[in-house]
Amino acid sequence: MKTLPSADVVIIGGGWTGLLMAKELSARSPVSIVVLERGRSRIPEYSSGMDELDYFVRMHMMQDPSREAVTIRHHDKERSLPIRQYGAFLPGSGVGGTGEHWGAVFPRLMPDCFALQSKTVERYGAGKLPEDHTMQDWPVTYDEVEPYYARSEREVGVCGKAGNLNGKKIDGGNIFEGWRSSEYPMPPTITPYFSELFRGGAKSLGYHPYNNATAVTSEEYTNPDGISRPACAFCGFCERTPCMINAKAQPTNVLLPIVRQRKTVTLRTNATVKRILHDSTPNGAKARGVTYIDESGEEIFQPADLVVLASYTLGNNHLLLLSGLGTPYDPATGKGTLGKNLTHQVSFGVQAFLEKPLNKFMGAGGTGVRISDFDADVLDHTHLPFIRGGMIGAMSVGTQPLSTFGTTPRSMKLPRWGAAWKKTSIEYFDRTGVIAFSGEQVPHKGNRFDLDPIYKNPLGDPLLRMTMNWQDNERKMAEFMNAKMVEIGHAMGAKEVNPFPGYGDYDVVRYQSTHVQGGTMMAKSPDLGVVNSYQQHWEIHNLFVIGASTFPNSGSSNPTPTILALTYRTADAIVDRYLKKPALLA
Amino acid sequence: MRRRQFLILSAASIGGVLVYSLDRKASRIFAQEKSTQTLKIPLRFFTEEEAMIVAAAAARIFPSDDSGPGAKEAGVVIFIDRQLAGPWGRDRYRYAQGPFDENAAREFGYQGKATPRETYREGLKGLKGFDSLSPAEQDKNLQQIEDTHLFALLRQNTIEGMFSDPVHGGNVDMVGWQMVGFPGPRMSNYDEVDKHFGEAFRPKPVSLEQVLHRKVRPSEDEDAGTA
Ligand SMILES: Cc1cc2nc3c(=O)[nH]c(=O)nc-3n(C[C@H](O)[C@H](O)[C@H](O)COP(=O)(O)OP(=O)(O)OC[C@H]3O[C@@H](n4cnc5c(N)ncnc54)[C@H](O)[C@@H]3O)c2cc1C
């Protein structure tokens, strides 16, 4: 195996977290940094991105399952099967990672998400906690993360309207959100018709609609690094594709231009990391560097003093498991932490059939109106059969025909093909809007990651396995929210609303969100989690694991704002403290 | 190498609109000239017999009628032929290692071994003569296979062929987009997005190549090897 000259830092993954870490470390310290990204640079292809078939359906930007798949089973007694084509979540590969084709919705977590267990017990008593839950508080609070949220919002350029400025509630913003130290860097985007209808409907029912925060530009914006981006054009080809004019924040347009200028950073593409190597020393285990497979298939050793694992939730869990770092979680004994608390945000929608055309092709990622009246613990759950909640909203992200044609009102009981179906589908094509829910999945004892005993990738390594199913809490939450959503649909003037049929088993086909979290969770002590609040590995102090894999639980919010905020916090801790004295950060 | 196969279409069989030939030059044939004018389209994957069956099935899934043009006019069969010849048809980007499980619950997605090419080739054997049946008989046949993987692909691919960018060989003349009022890729809607509330705003559709003023290579051309 070829051994390269040693680097001070090696970062595994060139997506949101990896490039942000590279940018921050190189801005504030002289360390040499190697970023290893398994995919290629895709920027030259971006102008072809307005093709629904190749980008939305054949998923040109996404991780290629023939190279890296994941297996799934619903519970321990079921045999696992590979997810042969990604569907429920769509991780990316290539420079910029998933952040190139993401949707840019940019809400913070609700403050009590960081203290899920204790806040629930405080309000309702321990008897209210769902059976077989594995909730535990984060080792960091919302107040501690707030400044980093604000920094992330300025860096990526987020538009929105504050609903809680330093504790002062502001109408028109999300009055249920956590306190913010500053207003959003940009005002909200224009609200397209469908989302405006939702605002009206929600208001008429006494709710508190607000324009969703999003990392697309509502006006020309220059961030603190001096990167300028033009105002979004509402082209509507946004989520699942990269933006052609760089109005949507992507790692390649807000981070890469800076990283590229840094002489201390080397970005190596087509470099698939296989293992993190480590030695045992008298002071505990120490990472030595990583091995990776280059474009020609050769295995290469990249030594490094510090290893940062930034390969998305799936990659982070997979590489730690493959490298034998940490103790895999065993639900039977409750021992071990690696793989524990896998959560996937609860996402579903109801379809509202409206009288008037919506011109839904006009829209932009993250654009829309939401309510948080049922989010987190806003609602009193004393007499409800579930805890926690989520946001209900009507997004106008721009819709294309392949993904939406063919939806008909359920009461018409039409077949799924043929003349009658066609006629009604045409009639409703631009009159159907989705009212969507995104909510919290409470961590459950059985839901976890480990290695699959049967299926392998082309490198001969076992695939990552998810044991995952919806539990009672999510099912009951969905039932309750569905009723509220149908009601809002009618208040918007819908002739009919197709309700959500309810959760069966976890379904790998229907897209839900790419908000898969947990498995390397942060905790206040080594027996409770894989990393500390600085995302530093409890056992291997020169290994940091960054991204949503460190979340102890899912919020209802899209994870990237929190991911970026925690990456900033980790980068500060590395520069200000770890590099000066490499040891466990307390 | 297989013998070259062509789909021979008469004006009558496609309803008299525009058809793209393989070199992507649009050829227009007219119904009035029924008997004389035909179009010979080279096929990448299907045999002519298979193509006729698929064209007929797609035309029942998405018929041409009072509510608008259908699979025939959109050239859906040409679209499907190209998809099957390309990487998608070959499962180039699917996890295709065994063990397989043909009977897996639908929450796991399709867990069978067959590639889309194999599913079509095998499945179409059971539909021999389908294209010469009456529409009512065709519908009955399709109802019988409604739960099969072949039908799931046929339905999905028919919708794709109706509404994908014309660069993929279907949605000829953007008939699908015109029918539903989808304008295709537009670089900017900035001046329009806060207007037209409650009324249809229907800009004239444009295709990706028209917007970009250059050729675009669709994914199916990456790997359009011989059958
Ligand atoms: C369609 C879609 C919409 C989304 N919308 C939103 C949204 O609206 N709001 C929101 O907050 N989030 C959204 N997300 C999620 C968001 O994209 C992710 O949270 C974010 O990108 C995570 O950043 P990351 O750095 O952890 O992972 P990534 O951005 O995925 O980067 C990880 C990188 O690591 C690389 N990698 C993995 N394994 C290896 C290996 N072994 N060797 C080398 N490199 C490796 C990958 O190729 C990838 O480039 C969306 C995602 C998708 C797919």
Ligand code: SF4
């Ligand atoms: S909608 Fe706006 S941000 Fe999204 S891709 Fe189009 S121009 Fe870019």
